[in-house]
Amino acid sequence: MAIKKLLTVGGILGTGATVIYTAPTSMDVIITTARAVNVGAAAATYSFTIGTKDMAKNVPLQPAGIDIHIEAQPMFLNAGQTITGSASVAATVALTASVIERDAI
Secondary structure, eight states, X not given: OOEEEEEEEEEEOOSSOEEEEEOOTTEEEEEEEEEEEEOSSSOEEEEEEETTEEEEEEXXXXXXXXXXXXXXXXXXXXXXXXXXXEESSTTOEEXXXXXXXXXXX
């Protein structure tokens, strides 16, 4: 099992479900951290999922606020699974994650 890539992935969340990453075919993905940052001028809430697990639900973020999620155990995605998020105010919350892609077992 070889590590193929160490990546930081992310995007600006919309008010609907916004996919910021999709695990590639034939790869297992390990997520080590996720970070949400309020990049706007207004307070907002955000939610995000890794695969089928809700990681945050309606968490408030003030302008310039940062919320870092570090799990005791890494999270995993199988091929085709996603990291998805949404915010109460469009173009206000940036969500990034550190991922390791490796050959599927």
